[in-house]
Amino acid sequence: MTEVFAATLLQFVRRNLGGDGSIDDLRRLSGGANMESWSFDYAGQGYVLRRSPSADLTAGRAYGHDVEAALVRAAFAAGVKAPEIVAEIESCDDLGAGYLMRRVDAEVNPATILKDPPPQLLADLARELALIHNVARDILPELPATSGQSLLAELKARFFGFGGDRPVMALALRWLEDQCPVDVDPVLLHGDFRMGNIMVDTHGLAAVLDWELAHLGDRHQDLAFGCINSWRFGQIDRPAFGLGQIEVFWAEYEAASGVTVDPERFRWWLVYATLWWGMCCLQMADIWRSGLDSGLERAVIGRRASETEVDLLLLLELDAPAAERSTVTIPSTTAVRRTGEPSVFEMLEAITGWIENEVKPKAQSRDRFMASVALNALGMLKRESEHQTTLYDKTLSDDLLAGRKSLATPGLLAQLKQQSMQKLRVDQPKYSALAKAIELWI
Known part of the structure; x- marks a missing residue:
């Protein structure tokens, strides 16, 4: 972080939120391979700036941050636990591209969540996906449809x-x-619904983050994505999000959506x-x-x-x-002492x-x-x-x-x-x- 960035951010915040206060506890959050996330406090409230500092890093995306912000606003309005956007970065702000959200104070680290997850969390995820897939198309911005x-x-x-x-x-x-x-009739998909992009508190699911891959498509894409082993964070024997069994997850989703998996x-x-x-x-x-x-x-x-x-x-x-499913061998290794x-x-x-x-x-x-x-x-x-x-x-x-x-x-x-x-x-x-x-x- 540079002093120039902090000063530029302060100007953006004052212009959009009002007041003449200072930014406190500014820090960059871990993770985010394509976007930066900066957490800070202003006027007694917590915020997170989600931004891409360079247009080159988001080249090839299906849509820009303006569409992403409109999508997140629509999801929030439909009752999805999406972030609440309070301001969007404009070209004159000299901050790249992105938007400012109210901070949700909950746990996002997958290892911490999966160590002692709330008992209802898998059901929460199933219901949240059903809610996302049911967002009305007419309140959404134009999104790519895929198969x-x-x-x-x-x-x-x-x-x-x-x-x-x-x-x-x-x-x-x-x-x-x-x-x-x-092909099937497409619905709204989050596109990146997995551990690492959800926040959890003692009550269960608190927020769904990172909507940059959202699109229209087969609901099974969303259902399966968070179940790949990379997103189970070591819980390989709990194939549904590292939380439980697939059949339980399907049953909860079917009950919430009325659609059979x-x-x-x-x-x-x-x-x-x-x-x-x-x-x-x-x-x-x-x-x-x-x-x-x-x-x-x-x-x-x-x-x-x-x-x-x-x-x-x-x-x-x-x-x-x-x-062909027979056992195989891999060579053993022996450390060599050097002089x-x-x-x-x-x-x-x-x-x-x-x-x-x-x-x-x-x-x-x-x-x-x-x-x-x-x-x-x-x-x-x-x-x-x-x-x-x-x-x-x-x-x-x-x-x-x-x-x-x-x-x-x-x-x-x-x-x-x-x-x-x-x-x-x-x-x-x-x-x-x-x-x-x-x-x-x-």
Whole structure:
């Protein structure tokens, strides 16, 4: 944060909220890969500024922040637990693009929520989704309408844009093409309804955040999105948002909406969302390489693509012939004692120790969060310095997309399992799907 930003923000706040007070407790909130969120107090009230400082970071979005603000206002008016917007950034404000909201004081950290969730929270989420899907179209701004087929075409184009050389993703794309559901009448979708974008207090659901991906489409997309393993934050055996069982979630949604959930359609969107998040990880790496955003967080998220590949294999192996679902092995590792000058591994370990013991304990707020991100990145590099792994194979990816190879190809599933587990051991060894994969496959 700079003094210039704080002064510019104060002018914006005074112009829109009145008064001549000061901004207190200004701090940037953690998270937000595409948008910044700044919390502060003014005239005895709490606010959050949600903004994109650069138009380049939101290039390619289906609509701008003006439409997003209109959408959030409409949802709030319809009784959805969306934020209350009190002002919108204009070009003359010199703050980028975005809007100012009243702050909701509740818990947003998924780990904290899932450690001791309110007992009614899963039912709250089901009812909230039913409410969102029932918002009248005539009060909404113009939003893009999507289908499984249109979104899959976009995903496939992105795959080729990132090299088209990751076989597990190619396998998932081909499966999605073969199983693509027919179109349905579209409803309003939040588009990013998951742990990390909801706030919870002792009474249950308090707010639904981050509406930038909202669109019109198949309600099953929203139902499945928050159930992918990446958004369960370690609770792999609670497939509904990390809170409970899918059947309970469906029953609550059906009771609130009057619409029956289609299990096969739900599964299709679950595979789609898992692959979509893997692509987003690759996109984060692309943004980081371009220099558009050189922040460490983006580079680290880029390495999370391997999480989704193990998740995809856990989902897709159900369709493989029984003979191909056999156990596999992964090589054991043994630490090597070095003499002489420090190795790459040892140098990385030295830097890790310095950050962990000297930097992080003194850091505050976002700096402390970024110290944890740096430690995560160094852990990846330490493991990779000892165990080179790769998942790139353009020829195999092309064969899978063309249908020349599939889950029925002898030995292929075992090969993909072995390679994916090895890569995940390097990137995120604590990710819940790795332990589950070892339990099921080794």
